[in-house]
Amino acid sequence: MFVPSLAEEICLLALIVLAIVLFVKRFGPIWQRIWHSKDNPEFHIRPIGKRIWDFFWEVLCQAKVIKERPLPGLAHALVFWGFCAFALVTANHVAAGFGRPFLDRHSGFGVFYWWFAFWFAALVAIGITGLFIRRFFIRPKWLEPLSYESGVIAALIFVLMVTYMPMWWVPETTTAGRVLWWIHTCSLLGFLPLIPHTKHLHLMLSPVTIFLSRGTFSAIPPLAGDEDFGLDTGKDISKLTALQVYSCVECGRCTEHCPANNTGKELDPKQIALGVRAYLNEYGNANDTPIVGATITQKSIFQCTTCGACEYQCPVGIEHLPIIIGFRRSEVNTGRWEDEHGTKLFLNLERHGNAMGFSASERDKFIAKQQFPAFDGTQEYCLWLGCMGAYDPRGREIVSAFADVMRHVGASFGVLKKEKCTGDPARRLGNDLIFGQLAESNLETLRQDGVKKIVSICPHCVRTIAEDWKEFGAHIEIEHHSEFMARYQDRLPSAQTGKRVVFHDPCYLGRYRNVYDEPREVIARNATVIDPPRARERSFCCGAGGGLAFLGEETGQRVNETRAKELADTGAEIVGAACPFCNTMFRDALASTSANPPELLDIAQLAAAAIQASGTRAG
Numbered sequence: 001m002f003v004p005s006l007a008e009e010i011c012l013l014a015l016i017v018l019a020i021v022l023f024v025k026r027f028g029p030i031w032q033r034i035w036h037s038k039d040n041p042e043f044h045i046r047p048i049g050k051r052i053w054d055f056f057w058e059v060l061c062q063a064k065v066i067k068e069r070p071l072p073g074l075a076h077a078l079v080f081w082g083f084c085a086f087a088l089v090t091a092n093h094v095a096a097g098f099g100r101p102f103l104d105r106h107s108g109f110g111v112f113y114w115w116f117a118f119w120f121a122a123l124v125a126i127g128i129t130g131l132f133i134r135r136f137f138i139r140p141k142w143l144e145p146l147s148y149e150s151g152v153i154a155a156l157i158f159v160l161m162v163t164y165m166p167m168w169w170v171p172e173t174t175t176a177g178r179v180l181w182w183i184h185t186c187s188l189l190g191f192l193p194l195i196p197h198t199k200h201l202h203l204m205l206s207p208v209t210i211f212l213s214r215g216t217f218s219a220i221p222p223l224a225g226d227e228d229f230g231l232d233t234g235k236d237i238s239k240l241t242a243l244q245v246y247s248c249v250e251c252g253r254c255t256e257h258c259p260a261n262n263t264g265k266e267l268d269p270k271q272i273a274l275g276v277r278a279y280l281n282e283y284g285n286a287n288d289t290p291i292v293g294a295t296i297t298q299k300s301i302f303q304c305t306t307c308g309a310c311e312y313q314c315p316v317g318i319e320h321l322p323i324i325i326g327f328r329r330s331e332v333n334t335g336r337w338e339d340e341h342g343t344k345l346f347l348n349l350e351r352h353g354n355a356m357g358f359s360a361s362e363r364d365k366f367i368a369k370q371q372f373p374a375f376d377g378t379q380e381y382c383l384w385l386g387c388m389g390a391y392d393p394r395g396r397e398i399v400s401a402f403a404d405v406m407r408h409v410g411a412s413f414g415v416l417k418k419e420k421c422t423g424d425p426a427r428r429l430g431n432d433l434i435f436g437q438l439a440e441s442n443l444e445t446l447r448q449d450g451v452k453k454i455v456s457i458c459p460h461c462v463r464t465i466a467e468d469w470k471e472f473g474a475h476i477e478i479e480h481h482s483e484f485m486a487r488y489q490d491r492l493p494s495a496q497t498g499k500r501v502v503f504h505d506p507c508y509l510g511r512y513r514n515v516y517d518e519p520r521e522v523i524a525r526n527a528t529v530i531d532p533p534r535a536r537e538r539s540f541c542c543g544a545g546g547g548l549a550f551l552g553e554e555t556g557q558r559v560n561e562t563r564a565k566e567l568a569d570t571g572a573e574i575v576g577a578a579c580p581f582c583n584t585m586f587r588d589a590l591a592s593t594s595a596n597p598p599e600l601l602d603i604a605q606l607a608a609a610a611i612q613a614s615g616t617r618a619g
């Protein structure tokens with residue numbers, strides 16, 4: 001047992017006080033910035049059960065970290081679990097430094113616990129060495145720039161472990177034992193003040209961040225009134241955002257999966273988090289300097305497809321989309337964003353109620369040609385056409401095919417006489433005024449027509465109606481056509497064609513709505529479903545979301561071409577889509593992949609073709 005001299009006790013006390021003072025000196029201002037940031041009035045602590053589960057699963061089990069990057073994730077988990085296992089040993093170690101240990105290493109529990117900690121120390125030493133090698137020698141590009149402080153921290157953790165392990169064989173009463181004891185203690189106390197100035201701040205903040213997350217994927221908080229322009233200056237940074245950006249562990253998972261960054265664009269979601277952090281450090285949260293322009297560029301925020309890969313991947317619960325859309329709001333509301341395509345889009349939405357700028361009579365003609373019944377309250381479903389389904393030639397083919405499927409399964413439906421864009425592109429581009437006008441106008445129509453259930457071919461419409469319209473008090477039952485068809489699949493023909501269909505998960509169906517199996521079930525009735533390398537939660541965006549389908553040419557490589565090549569490279573005869581935006585993005589992109597590209601079909605078209613082939617087509 002370590003028996004300290006009076007001089008050693010005084011020395012230890014002085015070192016502890018010094019470490020705490022240095023820690024508070026660095027952490028105090030960070031805490032002040034978080035605490036004095038703007039409130040989040042939309043935040044609710046309920047449902048508490050989900051928060052506790054997320055905390056257990058993501059923090060204590062480290063499940064997300066391990067699932068997305070198995071090997072480094074496991075190494076990280078070992079370090080985390082080692083920290084937890086060491087809590088008691090460390091407390092006892094410090095108490096022993098004052099001659100008051102509370103655990104006897106030779107008692108029954110003591111023997112068990114010390115050995116338990118011993119093996120954990122070995123695992124932590126291996127884990128931290130692996131992470132060090134990866135960061136400083138393998139150097140994946142999304143971990144750049146190199147942080148030398150990380151190296152120091154890793155070295156301290158390693159020393160902490162290797163100075164603990166020999167304590168079984170080197171008694172602390174010997175000189176060697178005392179030296180080990182002091183090296184262990186100094187490493188521990190050296191670690192403390194480094195935490196607030198390095199990415200290791202996540203050790204303290206990320207459990208809180210995960211517990212306090214907004215709870216809904218890409219939850220866009222409503223603006224607080226006419227004076228709220230979005231995320232413009234330091235005064236607009238909310239407590240949740242401040243907490244999140246200080247929790248960033250700089251792992252680069254968001255960047256690794258970002259379609260914009262992967263295709264050579266300026267946008268880097270890691271730098272979005274670090275940019276807000278840098279602003280808070282430099283300007284504070286009471287400053288009137290716009291954030292965009294100071295630490296984040298305008299160009300980058302308008303390159304985001306709102307695919308949500310970053311938010312999905314982030315292991316510490318950082319919600320990038322409320323931040324990015326908050327920036328877009330401020331750029332649009334202050335008139336700083338000048339983009340001819342954006343201006344045209346907003347004008348189209350205002351004047352014509354659709355993103356393409358067609359007259360509503362074009363929609364009427366299409367409905368008449370298809371002989372879609374008008375919704376009159378007697379039918380079960382309102383078939384929502386959306387801008388793509390009403391005006392885009394390929395979108396119209398998808399709607400027409402889906403109407404065939406609805407007729408075949410015997411579901412009654414009608415379409416609205418007057419239907420406007422849901423406001424999705426305006427919402428994602430930060431124009432809440434137009435989004436609100438469109439949502440309220442549509443809600444009025446739905447109320448008048450007595451609509452109870454909606455089905456749509458477009459995941460963007462589904463998301464916007466189901467979630468974003470809640471801001472206007474709407475709670476509408478809506479589903480995507482993949483969910484509808486999967487539910488009615490027993491009434492759909494099943495005859496294997498021998499074709500292979502590679503399914504592209506649309507971001508707004510998968511990550512946003514958690515619908516992965518349903519479209520695959522529909523395809524599997526008549527063909528073999530294959531997944532591209534990036535599938536399901538890791539699906540790679542088509543490039544259309546966030547209003548980008550309506551903006552100008554991309555810089556760098558095109559997102560849709562990158563994804564189309566990946567889909568074509570699977571060798572499938574057909575690319576299965578479940579979103580009219582993906583469909584429009586892949587149309588030309590697939591053609592450019594080879595002289596004999598795969599066919600592009602929506603799942604509704606696949607189902608309708610099977611119905612036709614079975615000779616059981618209704619009507």
Ligand code: SF4
Pocket residue numbers: 254257258259260261267268269303304305306307308309310311320321
């Ligand atoms: S939402 Fe998608 S495009 Fe936007 S920053 Fe995140 S990963 Fe990149």
Ligand code: SF4
Pocket residue numbers: 247248249250251252253254255269270273310313314315316317318
């Ligand atoms: S934002 Fe999240 S995913 Fe991106 S670098 Fe920071 S911690 Fe990692």
